[in-house]
Amino acid sequence: MVPFAGYELPVQYAGLVEEHRAVRSAAGVFDVSHMGELELDGPGAAAVVNELITNDAAKLVNGQALYTCACNERGTILDDLIVYRRSAGAWLVVCNASNREKIAGHFAAAAKGRCNFADVSDATALIALQGPRALAIAGAVGGPDLSGLKSFHFAKATLAGVAVTASRTGYTGEDGLEIFCANADAPQLWRALLDAGAVPAGLGARDTLRLEARLSLYGNDIDETTNPLEAGLAWVVKLDKADFVGKRALVEIKEQGLARRLVGFEVTGRGIARHGYPLQDASGAVIGTCTSGSPGPTVGKNIGLGYVPSALSAIGSPFVVDCRGRPAEAVVVKTPFYKRAI
């Protein structure tokens, strides 16, 4: 167990690689109740939400969600979020645990006088059921057939006798659900999922799974010193929508051109890149930093993400990872490192 944002989180249960493989081949279950849940309600809620995020929530229908960044006025990333539209006047924002106070404050301030705001994180449990067997397991614990629930859509359901909101989202690169329920009901749901064959998985597997799928980790790959354009998140930045926090800065950043980019790389030499390791050119000059790195159990390679100058970011560009004084050759590769067969 490791302490994280006030929660005690398991790094692994049976073993990281075993858990990783279970999610890729069958189903794993993660307790991610540390994530923050914020509710905005009232006629003004839609406008408040959309002013604070880079993606466009105006295009969502009831029961649909989207991935987005929330930026500051400088266009750098306060957090990455999933925003859920329950109805035109009822919204749920899920943020990272480490950013909960900051994001709750940010949304509460914007909501003042315009809509109701509530931080319901402490009352809400979140269980991620991920893997090709996830929907079958949801059915096995008495849930409805969710195969018609599209990606990034959500619905109320009863699983294992527990009232939940099931969302077809995840952080592993696999099919699956993220399931919200009341804290008191979480143990019953958790046990039922395990009994139905889901493998409990910890933070370690969550990290290797998301890295293979090239999903950003806040605090590693993105933070308040990085902007979404250089982080490869331009697809969640809608510069053509109405004004939002950070828009002016992001327009400027785009016009000036990106100085650096977050790239995926494979270590072809002998070494494992880790968060914080310097990236160097052939002469040994530092050109960037590794933001995430580990062996990828499914891809069978040592992989990583890091910021490098745009001129050196093309696929195939070689560089060197300084693994605590040991140089290891690496090359920029296409991402995601792993993409599931559909």
Place this chain on the structure above:
Amino acid sequence: MPTNVKSDRRYTKDHEWAMASDGAVQVGITAYAVEQLGDITLVNLDVKEGDLVAEGKAFGTIESVKTLSDLFAPVSGKVTKINKDLESKPELVNDDCYGAWMIAIEAPASSIDGLLDAKAYEDLVASLDH
């Protein structure tokens, strides 16, 4: 948790084992260390035969999917052998951590007397596991 500790050698609080034979001390890592690391993917030895290592100083690193850990010399002396097999087959440490020695250091058998014996090491591991 049952600990897997052998009585034919000594241990450090950093979870290395040291076994004396024929004027040399072989060094590896314990089952507890392997369990903490998980699947081992890389063993890096920063020394070669003939180099001097100093007690308590790092002589390499061992990495798993999850993390990396320094390898510390349990005694001082000249490196007489390194286990080159581990370079291409780091998983040998997972398979048999008490057989997968990493380096041998030229030192008398008495040099490991000050390290933890099996009982003391078992007690240490037990104290970490709750």
